[in-house]
Amino acid sequence: MFVELGRWLALFVKELRQIGRNRRLIVMLIIPPTVNLVLFGFALNPTVTNLRLGVVDNSSSAESRELVTAFTESLAFKVTGYYLSESEMSEDLSEGKLNAGIVIPSDYADKRTRGESANIQLLVDAVDSNTATIAAGYAGRIVASLNQTIVASTPRKSPQAAPGGSAQTPSVPPRASRASITPRVALLYNPALLNSWFIVTGLIGALLVLQGSIVAAASMVREKEVGTIEQLLMTPAEAGAIITAKIAPIFLLLTADIGLSLTVARIVFGVPVRGSLLLFVVSGSLCVLSGIGIGTMIATFVNSQQQAQLMSFFVNPPLILLSGAMTPIEAMPQWIQPLTLLNPVRHFGVISRGILLKGTGMDVLYPNFLALLGFCILLVSISAWRFRRQLR
Amino acid sequence: MRRVVAQARKELTQVMRDRLTLALALVLPLALLALNGTAISLSVTDLPIVVQDLDATASSRSLVEAFRGSLTFRIVELKPDEQPEEALLENRARAAIVIPRGFERDLLRRESTETQVLIDASDANTANVMRGAATAVIQKFSASVSGVAASGLPINLETRLWFNPGRQSDKYIAPSMLAVGLALFPPLLAALAMSREGEQKTIMQVYVSSITAGEYLLGKVAAYFLIALAEWFLSLLLSFAMFGLSVRGDPSALFVCTVAYLFTNVCFGAMVGVRIPNQAAAIQAVQIVGFLLSYLLSGAIFPLSNIPVQIRWISNLIPARYYIDVVRDTLVRGSGWEGLWLTPFILSGIGLFFFLMAWMRIRRMQIEA
Structure with a gap:
């Protein structure tokens, strides 16, 4: 028993020294996760502001200018051009120079003074469907609030009143208040709607798995490339001891990435930690272990570093894309959604968002935690089995 | 060559x-x-929401029906003794609609009332879409109960989505x-x-x-x-x-x-x-x-x-x-x-x-x- 432990320790120290001497590995542990988190957090931003709005103002009146101002006052739109005709504007819209355009008809002012309902047209470039949805929502709210101020400020004429007659005569009393329902929206957990909080909390898991798989594959393949795997075979230790001694130092090093990515998330993006830090670290470690399992498995299929890297092109994209780290799972096609349950990154995403943003604990997150644990055990044992078979 | x-x-x-x-x-x-x-893809449909109807009247139920009819939302069951926030925390729903007591009474008295919408904003973009959709459903319902058709408003916005109308x-x-x-x-x-x-x-x-x-x-x-x-x-x-x-x-x-x-x-x-x-x-x-x-x-x-x-x-x-x-x-x-x-x-x-x-x-x- 002690002999075995001694052997294991010897192997462990050997691996640790080997890694410590590898400068490139240390750099790889620090730079890619930091750069990835910062780039993804800043670049993947669906916030819709400063949409380029074109205006065709056939009315050119105080009323139409009021309408245009209402659009620009919200930061969502900025007017980039006035056009004489709709066809002129639609040309710019189709070339992508404008995101949206409004067409104000020539009878707009007249209808407004007469108290009739005036139609305006909003044209939205829907090639980017998400921006178009949000832009149309903003425009709807802008017009709704303008409508409210108009209704509130102008005493409404009764339909029977002669046109033009009642504007000066306040004989018609202000209309009795109408039943109305005000939606009161509360945005929980992320009231400023920062998308970086969504991306970063999802991406941490993906990075941990990727880092684990890259580092593990690289260190396993190196033995093969250099041919030292034969020497490992000659050691009196068992295959199980060899593989755990190999995994343990990598695992210890990579757990540092959990702290690193959480620090970046906190300092750069101000992501809160509302739940248990311990649970976060434990689930993060399971992610790292799953990654190491994937990496070791890749290493058993290939013979060189560069083949290992090319293999990872087949594994990593689906792992990241089908995790809900960058885009909501609900937006994926129905038949893909159940497949994401097979992805450890997805489960860690739920855990990390639960802990960091919502402040939930094990009582809520246990199904995802158990799933993550299951994948971890499965991946590590498959890779150990393949590795051992290879040793024989 | x-x-x-x-x-x-x-x-x-x-x-x-x-x-x-x-x-x-x-x-x-x-x-x-x-x-x-x-x-x-970012176009979310069929997002699970829970409804807490504290009023339980014909009017409040027709508002719930309006949400049921929306493509963006899908109503899931809220357990009787459960608070809507819990459903959000447990990821069973992405938003919760709370209809207050006295909803119908206020409407009949032609007073203004409100409806609370709680949104899980941890996914900011989806939250923004949900806010737009929920507001639109409630505003449309509000206009229909107050008897004002959209055409009766001072300004009527017609939105046309070009190039990709199906979004x-x-x-x-x-x-x-x-x-x-x-x-x-x-x-x-x-x-x-x-x-x-x-x-x-x-x-x-x-x-x-x-x-x-x-x-x-x-x-x-x-x-x-x-x-x-x-x-x-x-x-x-x-x-x-x-x-x-x-x-x-x-x-x-x-x-x-x-x-x-x-x-x-x-x-x-x-x-x-x-x-x-x-x-x-x-x-x-x-x-x-x-x-x-x-x-x-x-x-x-x-x-x-x-x-x-x-x-x-x-x-x-x-x-x-x-x-x-x-x-x-x-x-x-x-x-x-x-x-x-x-x-x-x-x-x-x-x-x-x-x-x-x-x-x-x-x-x-x-x-x-």
Whole structure:
């Protein structure tokens, strides 16, 4: 028993020294996760502001200018051009120079003074469907609030009143208040709607798995490339001891990435930690272990570093894309959604968002935690089995 | 010229022989395009919500029905003794609607009342969409109970969605993923080929042969350009079949810009391969630029204008940024040369820069060797 432990320790120290001497590995542990988190957090931003709005103002009146101002006052739109005709504007819209355009008809002012309902047209470039949805929502709210101020400020004429007659005569009393329902929206957990909080909390898991798989594959393949795997075979230790001694130092090093990515998330993006830090670290470690399992498995299929890297092109994209780290799972096609349950990154995403943003604990997150644990055990044992078979 | 052709033919033969490279060249781009195009989407429908109806009257139930009728939401059961926040915390619902006591009474008295909407905003974009949809449902319901048709409002907004009226997000994502795939695989293959010669020192044989640095480079670039063209063609066919795209604009604009774009990418790969004579490191370099930057800083998923100004300038150096405009214009919007005439010049300018960088490097190594 002690002999075995001694052997294991010897192997462990050997691996640790080997890694410590590898400068490139240390750099790889620090730079890619930091750069990835910062780039993804800043670049993947669906916030819709400063949409380029074109205006065709056939009315050119105080009323139409009021309408245009209402659009620009919200930061969502900025007017980039006035056009004489709709066809002129639609040309710019189709070339992508404008995101949206409004067409104000020539009878707009007249209808407004007469108290009739005036139609305006909003044209939205829907090639980017998400921006178009949000832009149309903003425009709807802008017009709704303008409508409210108009209704509130102008005493409404009764339909029977002669046109033009009642504007000066306040004989018609202000209309009795109408039943109305005000939606009161509360945005929980992320009231400023920062998308970086969504991306970063999802991406941490993906990075941990990727880092684990890259580092593990690289260190396993190196033995093969250099041919030292034969020497490992000659050691009196068992295959199980060899593989755990190999995994343990990598695992210890990579757990540092959990702290690193959480620090970046906190300092750069101000992501809160509302739940248990311990649970976060434990689930993060399971992610790292799953990654190491994937990496070791890749290493058993290939013979060189560069083949290992090319293999990872087949594994990593689906792992990241089908995790809900960058885009909501609900937006994926129905038949893909159940497949994401097979992805450890997805489960860690739920855990990390639960802990960091919502402040939930094990009582809520246990199904995802158990799933993550299951994948971890499965991946590590498959890779150990393949590795051992290879040793024989 | 004959030597250029010979070099290109040798290169193509080599690719055909290597099964891993061949898979990388023809299968992986298509698989990734299919995956990216289907998995990346932001148009959420059918989001689970819970409703807490504290009023339980005919009016409140018809508001609930209005939510049930919306495509954005799907109502899930709220347990009798459960608070709506709990459903949000447990991820069973993404939003909760709370209808207050006295809802119907207030409506009948023609007073104003309110409805609370709690939204799980941990996914900010989805939260924004839910806020818009919930507000619209409530406002429409409010207008209908107060007996005002939309046409009775002072201003009536008619919104028309152009170019993609069904708001299918794959029409936005698929073209950009086509561009991203072409920014990754052609340069990857070119870089691997160049750095392999450096790693295995076969480049020495090239130095002692009669081929000049320019001819050697041109031969390699030509071979991988042809492969890239095949990749482009297959990807285009796939996006026609899978995502319902078609050439709606000027095909000549699409083709000319594509040629320039592929040339630029292959040259970039060649430059990386020449400068890094180590295949594993070359793969990483291409991966970072071709994948990360083209993916994130080219406006592939979200509009470029959303990227902070401090890092937005980088996107002007990324070829994919220009090509994404090309594919969106010609495959979705259906516009022609007007907005694009400058693009081939910018792209081939960047490409020539990479080509020269690679060429100078080979020349210098040749002299040193």
